[in-house]
Amino acid sequence: MYADDGGSKFRMPIAIELTSGDRLQGSLVLSRAQKLTDALNRPDAFIDFERDGRAMAIAKTAIASVSSLDLPKTDQLTKRAPAAGFDPARVLGVEAGATHEQIRAAYIAKARLYHPDQFANHPLPPEVSEYLSAMFVHVQTAYEELDARDKKTKPARVA
Known part of the structure; x- marks a missing residue:
């Protein structure tokens, strides 16, 4: 099929849709x-x-479309979010000043995904299963961080 001549070949992750509709x-x-x-x-x-x-x-002739999957390696998505450069609002797709309800709704949507x-x-x-698992942990970490920030900024209720 193909000759692997000492590293001159590599495999690019792709999705192919065939003219039959199969993917x-x-x-x-x-x-x-x-x-x-x-x-x-x-x-x-x-x-x-x-x-x-x-x-x-x-x-x-059997190919309708091809798209690159460009999945990051799972080691790029650590199990715990890195302290520098981690933006939990961006991970969940909400504004920095989002309400608790907006944060929770975004979390639920991403967690389901x-x-x-x-x-x-x-x-x-x-590699796809590992990526999905790592992204799920990433989303959970973002929600936990935003939820903790929200709890710190809310004034305590007086009974």
Whole structure:
């Protein structure tokens, strides 16, 4: 299928939608100097694709669209948020002065998006599962930090 000549090839995570409507996730095998568009615009009739560790060739005529997944490595999303550069409001997609209700609504939406139960019945590559888990922890950490800030800034209720 392809020759791996000592590191000159790499695998780019992509999603392919076929003309049949089927969707595949895996890796496109490229040389170090190639871009996604280079591989798709070559005169070859097939592209080298890898899914679940199996190499295959996909006819370009069967492809409706291709998109790069560009997933960050899970080690870039630490289990605890880094002190410097971590913006919990940005993680949840809320303004810095958002109300508790806005923060909670944004948290619930993001938590549903990344919750591991959403993907329990879907076969995903390990790196995608790890990314989703890391993002879920990232969202939880952002909510915990904003919730703690909110509790500190609210005046204590007098009975």
